[in-house]
Amino acid sequence: MPERQLRVNRRTLIKAAGATSAVLGLSGLGLSGYRAGKAPDSYTGCEGSQGAAQDFDRKRFAVDTPPYEKVGPTSRADGRTEVIFSRVGVARSAAEKGAKIEDLDEPFKSYYAQHPEDFEFDKQNRELRRKVREDSEENRNRYILAEAWAGAMGAVSPRSIGNDPPEVSDFPRQGSREPFKMKSPAATAKLIKKVSYEFGTVLVGITKLNPDWVYQYPSSRRGFATDEPIEVPKHWKYAIVVGTPMSWDPMYANPTYGTSNDAYSKSRIVAFRLASFIKRLGYAARPHTPGNSYDLMVPPIMVDAGLGEQGRHSVVITPELGCNFRPAVVTTNLPMATDKPIAFGVQEFCKTCKICAEQCPSGAICKGDKEVVRGYRRYRLHSSKCFNFWNSTHGSMGCRVCIAVCPYTRKSNWVHKTALQVTANDPTGLSHKMLTGMQKRFYPGPEPSDYYAATLGGKNASYREPPWWLKTEDFIAL
Ligand code: SF4
Ligand code: SF4
Structure with missing residues (x-):
């Protein structure tokens, strides 16, 4: 068979397989979407706090290596300079x-010398x-x-968490408790996930900590x-x-009517309870909790723990909540079974979508x-530009437009659940x-x-109309 024809046939075959998967996604898997979206106007993930909302079948998309590419040698982020705050x-x-x-002290002098644009923005x-x-x-x-x-x-x-070193602050008070012997790592992981849901989380995943994600300096x-x-x-x-x-x-x-504080608080409470x-x-x-009480970078740890993939906007995209969530991490020596990372099509999707960037x-x-x-x-995010915009609007500090516009951040009704299955398959x-065309x-x-x-020079715009209960003009006589 001529080489060209062989190539065409291969391509046709791959496309046919993709189309078949997509149709399967629409028909068979649409059923699970319909079930999950039985309340047609249900809010993303808010409707279940005991594990019911974390309902994506991760096993089908589990991979042995996380969906990011290590090209090495690696180094750790400097929390003093690379964290905008x-x-x-x-x-x-x-x-x-x-x-x-040149008048600044180290390490800021070196950082801004390498990133003079950031100095101007900051x-x-x-x-x-x-x-x-x-x-x-x-x-x-x-x-x-x-x-x-x-x-x-x-x-x-x-x-x-106070200011004692981790060797003190992370442990039970001295002499108060010897570690209980747990029956098995698998049972412990099951227990930890269950209590996390009871503490109020919607998503939970467990991984071994990759030291690359810990800040070089705090x-x-x-x-x-x-x-x-x-x-x-x-x-x-x-x-x-x-x-x-x-x-x-x-x-x-x-950006003007939203706040990160609601999810920040909930995730902090879950992490402290845990x-x-x-x-x-x-x-x-x-x-390790939001806003800036971390000793590590959270997004790649989320990826390692199988909760999602990092998107073009640097936020992790999860199958259930898209990127509408705020995470927290607990580091521990409690032995647990770990989760596998997942790859459900985000890297390919982000290549062509670009809605957040636009x-x-x-x-x-x-x-x-x-x-x-x-x-x-990875996709680079210009944090100085982002933070300047936070300071350029009314309302609570922050923006989150990239989260609101991302096609993965949709209400969990059956239409969106089905679309997710189609893209993933x-x-x-x-x-x-x-x-992407439909989203636009x-x-x-x-x-x-x-x-x-x-x-x-703007119009104080928001992505969508504010909820009725945040319209000041309807409640306060000014
Ligand atoms: S400015 Fe807004 S939309 Fe842009 S990256 Fe920052 S939070 Fe996202
Ligand atoms: S908006 Fe599009 S490009 Fe941006 S993170 Fe979401 S899927 Fe990826």
Whole structure:
């Protein structure tokens, strides 16, 4: 058979297999979608807090190596400079004093010398905030309820693990408890997942901790000296990752009406409860929680724990919640069976979709190919641009537009559950293009520049209308 014909036939065969999978997804697997979406307007993941919502059949998509590419040699992130919240104060203060990069102390001097663009962006955000506050009273007042709600959602939540070193803070109080002998790692994993759901999580996964994901230097003190490298504690053997969704309607009305605080609080509570539970069994446990109380990078640990794949926007995409969740991690030495990573088509989908990059107001999400970052190939996110946009809007701090617009972040009704099964089962990528086109057609967003405050040239836009209960003008006489 001529080579060309052979190639065509192979391609046809692959496409036919993909189409068959897609049809199977629509028919057979659509049934599970229908079952899961019996409430046609059900909210993503919020409807089950005891494991019922984590219903994607991960075993069918389990892989031996995680869906990211290690091209090595690898290095660990410096939490002092590579975490925007840790470095931004230095640039702000430099802006006030008129200081240049060469005037800064290490490690900021070296970081900004390598990333002079970040220095320029990071110096701007206090001024951007000031410009937002100059907006008209009418525009500012529109977000009174949204800000009150965001503040309340962050008001009741455990925050601190203190400042003892991990060898002290992670363990049960000295002499209080010898570790109980657990019957088996599999039974322990089952127990930990069940109590995590009872504590309020929607997602939970378990992995061995890859030390590459621990910061080289800490982003906040948490018992570490800020100028000494972190020696990964020997008792950080496993990582349990939990994730809870943000309330749907405000999330959909990002950036001005949404808040991360609701899911931050829930995930913090779950992680602190889980760490307490494990310590009461005599083992070491340490919560790593949002906003910035982490000693490690969470997204790749989520991937390792089989909860999802990292998307173009750097957030992990899960089958159940898309990217509408906030995670927390507990590191521990409690022996448990671990989960396998999954590959359900996200890497292929993100190659052509690019909706988040097109709708990101700040241009922080790359539209091009992956780059090598610390020995791993991934999409680079420009965190300085992103954080500047957070300072360019009303409402609670943050943005989350990339989460709202991602086609994987949809309500868990049967249509969206079925679409997920189709993309996950289609090796040709044909359905990806079709679904991306549908997403753009049915869920268009405002112009990215419209998301900015009026005093910064925007229209104070949100991705969707605010929920009725956050419309200040309908409740407060101004
Ligand atoms: S949070 Fe907003 S500004 Fe940041 S990357 Fe996402 S869409 Fe862009
Ligand atoms: S919006 Fe599209 S490109 Fe961006 S993370 Fe989601 S699927 Fe990937």
